[in-house]
Amino acid sequence: MIFDIEVKISLKHGMLNPEATTIERSLDLLGYKVKNAKTVDIIKFQMEGEDREVIRENVIDMCERLLCNPVIHDYKITVIPQNSACGV
């Protein structure tokens, strides 16, 4: 069974986000007034397995070991069996 996995990575509340600050400032220079800019990264991939919970545990491990920096990042994991939307 193939699972579609989505990991949403954002900076923890209160962390400085230089990327967002730069975007805000550059848009301002172009004449667009925006505020509260934030950036979120999404990593999507597929994994094969039988049990959704086992897959989720694996993805948590991946986040802690490689995908995120747990000190500064929050992450949100979504695991969806492929084709589940159409009931297959």
Add this chain to the structure above:
Amino acid sequence: MIFDIEVKISLKHGMLNPEATTIERSLDLLGYKVKNAKTVDIIKFQMEGEDREVIRENVIDMCERLLCNPVIHDYKITVIPQNSACGV
């Protein structure tokens, strides 16, 4: 009126994504078998204005001029009036 804006930026179909390739390879070295890795960037911000359509036009301009590279990126814009979820 304040609008919450979300711009979802992904690479066009067929473009090479070195970031995703690196993630896939690194996860493989750690012993996790994943495939079809993709990355998506989200930029969120707020703008003040009266008309949702005007805001959307502005955000399209921002994407074309600064946020995306229209040659290699697809983008999807969501404009939501703040607090609309609770009917205010």
